[in-house]
Amino acid sequence: MIDFDNTEIAFRDKKNYDLKKARWLFSLVGSDVLVKTGSVLLQGALRMRLPVSWALKPTVFSHFCGGETIDECDPTIRQLGSSNVQTILDYSAEGKESEEDFEYTRQQIQATIDKAVDNKHIPYAVFKPSGLARVALLEKVQAGHSLTDNEQQEMDRVKTRFDHIISYGAKRGVPVMVDSEETWIQEVVDGMVDDLMLRYNKEKPIVFNTLQMYRHDRLSYLKETIDRCRREGVYPAFKLVRGAYMEKDRERARKESRPSPIYPDKEATDKAFDEATAICLANADEVAVCIATHNEISCLKAVDAITSSSLPADHPHISFAQLLGMSDHISYNLASAGYNVCKYVPYGPVKTVVPYLIRRAEENTSVAGQTSRELFLIRKELRRRKGA
Numbered sequence: 001m002i003d004f005d006n007t008e009i010a011f012r013d014k015k016n017y018d019l020k021k022a023r024w025l026f027s028l029v030g031s032d033v034l035v036k037t038g039s040v041l042l043q044g045a046l047r048m049r050l051p052v053s054w055a056l057k058p059t060v061f062s063h064f065c066g067g068e069t070i071d072e073c074d075p076t077i078r079q080l081g082s083s084n085v086q087t088i089l090d091y092s093a094e095g096k097e098s099e100e101d102f103e104y105t106r107q108q109i110q111a112t113i114d115k116a117v118d119n120k121h122i123p124y125a126v127f128k129p130s131g132l133a134r135v136a137l138l139e140k141v142q143a144g145h146s147l148t149d150n151e152q153q154e155m156d157r158v159k160t161r162f163d164h165i166i167s168y169g170a171k172r173g174v175p176v177m178v179d180s181e182e183t184w185i186q187e188v189v190d191g192m193v194d195d196l197m198l199r200y201n202k203e204k205p206i207v208f209n210t211l212q213m214y215r216h217d218r219l220s221y222l223k224e225t226i227d228r229c230r231r232e233g234v235y236p237a238f239k240l241v242r243g244a245y246m247e248k249d250r251e252r253a254r255k256e257s258r259p260s261p262i263y264p265d266k267e268a269t270d271k272a273f274d275e276a277t278a279i280c281l282a283n284a285d286e287v288a289v290c291i292a293t294h295n296e297i298s299c300l301k302a303v304d305a306i307t308s309s310s311l312p313a314d315h316p317h318i319s320f321a322q323l324l325g326m327s328d329h330i331s332y333n334l335a336s337a338g339y340n341v342c343k344y345v346p347y348g349p350v351k352t353v354v355p356y357l358i359r360r361a362e363e364n365t366s367v368a369g370q371t372s373r374e375l376f377l378i379r380k381e382l383r384r385r386k387g388a
Helices: 016-029 030-048 053-062 071-081 099-118 134-144 149-172 182-200 218-232 246-255 264-282 294-309 327-336 351-367 369-385
Strands: 084-091 125-126 174-176 207-212 237-241 288-292 318-323 341-347
Touching: 016 053, 016 218, 053 351, 071 084, 071 341, 084 099, 084 125, 099 125, 125 149, 134 149, 134 182, 134 351, 149 174, 149 182, 174 341, 182 207, 182 218, 182 246, 207 218, 207 288, 218 264, 237 264, 246 327, 264 294, 288 294, 288 351, 294 318, 294 327, 318 327
Parallel strands: 084 341, 125 174, 174 207, 207 237, 237 288, 288 318, 318 341
Antiparallel strands: none
16 A cells, blocks of 8 residues: 655655755745746746855755766765665756757757766656757747758757767666657657657657647557557657646647647646556556656555556556645655656756746745645655654
């Protein structure tokens, strides 16, 4: 039995100071007004080149990120690993524009692959497509517009960067997850990832595509990908998430006078997520899946499916994932029960990861009950320790 209310396991590697700081942070991000105002002020400070690291690094940054460099993440990797929680190092650069930035990001991702080879607590690498390509270029390709010669050469370099990372991971035996993007560039990302999956997943799952299950086309895409991979004799591999760009995707559809790509309500999204999970688990010997969610019900349903199918908790094709600094009650209790569990550990210069930090704050504010649940469990553990 998994008990997500077991705070002793959930916070066993956290000191009282850490819990009190987390209590303070989640109290702040629980205020919608404060988060929106703070986001605007922070973005303005960055545009004006004002110093922000002194305020962010010891507070929000230290809670949600592993460090500014790969090596600075070592204490976090060790701490998580001591509780059987693994790490996915995530160089959180996005929205860059220059070839120099894209090449630096590629080098960072390949450095995380090297780190994974040397560290048993790092099972995957990951990258975000918009960290390796201009969004405007991907948007133009997906819209079907003709590219100039320079743009075609630029797109060729994007594909080469993708291939270099995946081939490097394949040679070193490290699977690579490709994160999702907004709907207006996801189709072109899917095309590149599909090709890479067919090339590199012949012997084992190497390339993972991320599916945002709040999109009503993702369930059919999942089934079609599995069928295609079966015909080609390769392993399909997915990271399942609910989705990160709901408001942006809906607003874009409204402006373009087209139907929203997003399910109309949370219930439909939950149903699609759980169905996708069930499909992957029912075919676990040939389909690899990372169940990346902070939803307790979805995690428990997955555990029930794994148990009822007599699959081992540590099946090599099945893992769970949550973000660093969030839902420790899920991560640590699953890991304690023997499941493969990972934490996404973002890293990078403070200014580089600010967009990530803003999204985390907004996510905690927008997901109903997320912040209150975190606060309840933190306060429960502090009371338990006080009475112990």
